[in-house]
Amino acid sequence: MPSTFRRPLANRVFVLALGAIVATSLSACSSSNTTAANNSAASKTLTVGFVPDPSWAQVPVAEANGYFKSEGLTVKVIDFSTGVQSLQALAAGQVDITTSADVPVSAALASAKNMVIIADGSRWKGSVIVGSAKAGIKTAADLAGKKVGTPLGTSAAYFGASFLKQSGVDAQLINVAPSAIVTAMQQGNVPAVSIFQPFQQQVIAALGSDAVVLKPAAGTYVQQSLYLASTTAVKNKADALKSFELALEKASKDLTSQKASAVSAVATATQLSPDLVKTILPEFDYTIELPSDLPTGLSSLGQWAKTEGNLPSTATIPDYSTFINRDFLPAP
The missing domain is CATH 3.40.190.10 (Periplasmic binding protein-like II)
Known part of the structure; x- marks a missing residue:
């Protein structure tokens, strides 16, 4: 930190004027350098x-x-x-x-x-439908007339819709947030879900032996x-x-x-x-x-x-x- 001191009164006016000029110049340079550094970092x-x-x-x-x-x-x-x-x-x-x-x-x-x-x-x-055996889901046909949880408007919803169409099954996709997917399945709020990773694997792990993994019959998304x-x-x-x-x-x-x-x-x-x-x-x-x-x-x-x-x-x-x-x- 620069030291501070007082100059003799006779020199003070001149020094202040000169100091103002130098300070302005240095301030401009410093400001320019700081701005350039900030812009570079940004x-x-x-x-x-x-x-x-x-x-x-x-x-x-x-x-x-x-x-x-x-x-x-x-x-x-x-x-x-x-x-x-x-x-x-x-x-x-x-x-x-x-x-x-x-x-x-x-x-x-x-x-x-x-x-x-x-x-x-x-x-x-790796998209699949994950169903619950306790909810009566063993095959794609068992989804008929049921609700499939998925976050609507996402890739998971697209896969779910494509899977149901390919399987010739009339089921309803309903909106379930990714963070609520595991709980929805554990509590039986929905019998099946279409969800992306890592939630897909979390659902399978949470259900354990109750999990039923339904893969598309032909091709995949x-x-x-x-x-x-x-x-x-x-x-x-x-x-x-x-x-x-x-x-x-x-x-x-x-x-x-x-x-x-x-x-x-x-x-x-x-x-x-x-x-x-x-x-x-x-x-x-x-x-x-x-x-x-x-x-x-x-x-x-x-x-x-x-x-x-x-x-x-x-x-x-x-x-x-x-x-x-x-x-x-x-x-x-």
Whole structure:
């Protein structure tokens, strides 16, 4: 801290005048340097909306293993229960990046124009219906006339609707929040659920021998687990977005090899045991990419969203290719 002292009165007026000039100059330089430093730090700071789901397991792994830090990033992660909520935060400018599955993204992009897709973080083929044997569920046919719990408007709801249609079963999908799924099944509020990970595995574990896993008869829905960025972040934080995806790529390699630190990070984020994490990680392809057929798939999901009332019947399905930005993908 600089020392302070008093000058002789004869010199004080001149010194004060000179001091004012110097102080103004130094203040301007200091302010300029501070502003530049702050701008630089802000450009490498990202707020990330995260749905605690193994689909985007790169986020907790990159955070735990120091990959964000090694890329020069300061990352603040905010948890959301569903992709629908995380997309709302992105549209409102509350986060720079968010995670969401393809189904809610297809609906969000029909109205929100301030976001783009910057990566497909994983593909998941593990969707199933989980039923309760005590509730009389043994096969898909037993769902007829019953209610199936699911968070409406999500990838889980899409799979549930597709499963019922494929099985020729007339059942009703009702809204159950992810956080209430396990309790709803344990208390018998619904006889079956369609839910994404980690809740799917939590339901199966909670029901134990009472759990009945119903797989689709033919084919399956492959959930595409997307990363989206605000157009503001694309404009002002391009270098940070590139660094973010490089960190995700490093984390993907750890997930694919089931590195112990990666398993531990996912277990902590999803509240699953490490053994269960090891069981479900192979269900995911963690390659960071943007498949060429993504716009076509989103268009189909957008049409489904209209039929389900998640989009107004008058809504125009956009050209989803205009929302895809490949500038930040890691080099092959």
